[in-house]
Amino acid sequence: xxxxxxxxxxxxxxxxxxxxxxxxxxxxxxxxxxxxxxxxxxxxxxxxxxxxxxxxxxxxxxxxxxxxxxxxxxxxxxxxxxxxxxxxxxxxxxxxxxxxxxxxxxxxxxxxxxxxxxxxxxxxxxxxxxxxxxxxxxxxxxxxxxxxxxxxxxxxxxxxxxxxxxxxxxxxxxxxxxxxxxxxxxxxxxxxxxxxxxxxxxxxxxxxxxxxxxxxxxxxx
Numbered sequence: 001x002x003x004x005x006x007x008x009x010x011x012x013x014x015x016x017x018x019x020x021x022x023x024x025x026x027x028x029x030x031x032x033x034x035x036x037x038x039x040x041x042x043x044x045x046x047x048x049x050x051x052x053x054x055x056x057x058x059x060x061x062x063x064x065x066x067x068x069x070x071x072x073x074x075x076x077x078x079x080x081x082x083x084x085x086x087x088x089x090x091x092x093x094x095x096x097x098x099x100x101x102x103x104x105x106x107x108x109x110x111x112x113x114x115x116x117x118x119x120x121x122x123x124x125x126x127x128x129x130x131x132x133x134x135x136x137x138x139x140x141x142x143x144x145x146x147x148x149x150x151x152x153x154x155x156x157x158x159x160x161x162x163x164x165x166x167x168x169x170x171x172x173x174x175x176x177x178x179x180x181x182x183x184x185x186x187x188x189x190x191x192x193x194x195x196x197x198x199x200x201x202x203x204x205x206x207x208x209x210x211x212x213x214x215x216x217x218x219x220x221x
Contacts, residue, residue, distance in 0.1 A: 020083065020108050021046055022076040025198060027170075027205025028053060029212060032072035036060045038212065040169070040205075044099055050090070055098035066092060066100050074102060077208040083108045118142040119210045126165040129154050129179075141166075141210070143203040145177065145191040156188050164190065168206045173199065 022028055022043050030039040030053070037060040045052040051074070056064060066072070066089040074087045085108035091101035121138040125148055134151025141147075146164070150156055160179045165172060177190040195203070 020078075020110075021049075021051055021104075022078070022083075023201070026076060026201050027208070029075040029209070030072055031075065032064075032066070032070065035064050036062050039064055040209070044097070050101055050103040051087075052093075052099045052101050055092070055100050057098075068092065071105065072102075075208070075212065077204045082208065082211060083110050085109070119207050119214065121146075121210060123167060127151065127154055127162055128164075129156055129160060129162040139187055141203075141207055143192075143195075143200050143207055145180070145189065147187050147189045149186055150188050156182060158182060161193070162190065164192075168202055169209055170202060170205075173202060175199070 024043050024046060026043050028041050028043060028051075030041055032039070039056055039059050041053040041056060043051050044054055055066075058064065068089055068091065070089045072087060072089070073084055075082070075084045077083065085104055086106040087102040088105050089100050090103050091099075093099045093101070118140050119142070121141040123138050124135045125138050125146070127134060127136050127148075127150065132154045134154045136151045136154075137149040139147040139149065146166075156162065156179045158179050158181055162177050162179060163174060164177050165174045167173075175195065176193040178193055180189040180191050182188050192203075
């Protein structure tokens with residue numbers, strides 16, 4: 001895509017912020033005051049200072065629209081953490097697929113600088129180890145691994161390789177993992193093995209959505 005004009009920034013700041021923008025196929029969230037809920041989308045293309053995102057038809061049963069010039073918040077994750085930026089819609093396209101082109105209007109902020117942000121999670125996860133399978137209870141989750149309460153009858157040992165199945169927002173996912181540790185609280189820590197970029201992006205997007213939901217709940221939203 002053709003990069004839009006760079007947004008204003010502090011003196012001496014590099015003009016190209018590609019490293020701070022989400023990558024193609026990354027999940028993002030869009031927050032616009034007139035919409036009834038946060039809109040989840042995906043990056044279809046990007047330039048130095050702008051991204052093209054898929055345009056969903058509806059959210060919470062209501063049609064969502066943007067006009068050229070509308071301003072909104074763009075949120076995403078990266079290995080640096082949770083990012084948020086003010087963006088403006090500069091193009092609305094219907095073909096070859098419905099998209100919005102959003103240009104940065106301010107320097108993105110980052111709120112968490114951990115390599116793999118970990119968020120509390122309470123869903124179930126299916127684990128297979130040593131020929132036995134069961135449903136464990138998640139304690140927390142990151143793009144690099146998880147901590148959970150193993151199911152009864154499934155014995156885990158540090159260093160063992162297991163298979164884990166999770167239900168993400170965009171569908172189920174199956175991963176290989178290594179048992180890192182067993183603690184005295186009855187939980188086990190797992191590290192995901194050999195995840196490709198798309199799998200990592202899916203996990204990152206899911207963790208980001210959990211974090212945003214936790215923040216909204218803490219604010220009473």
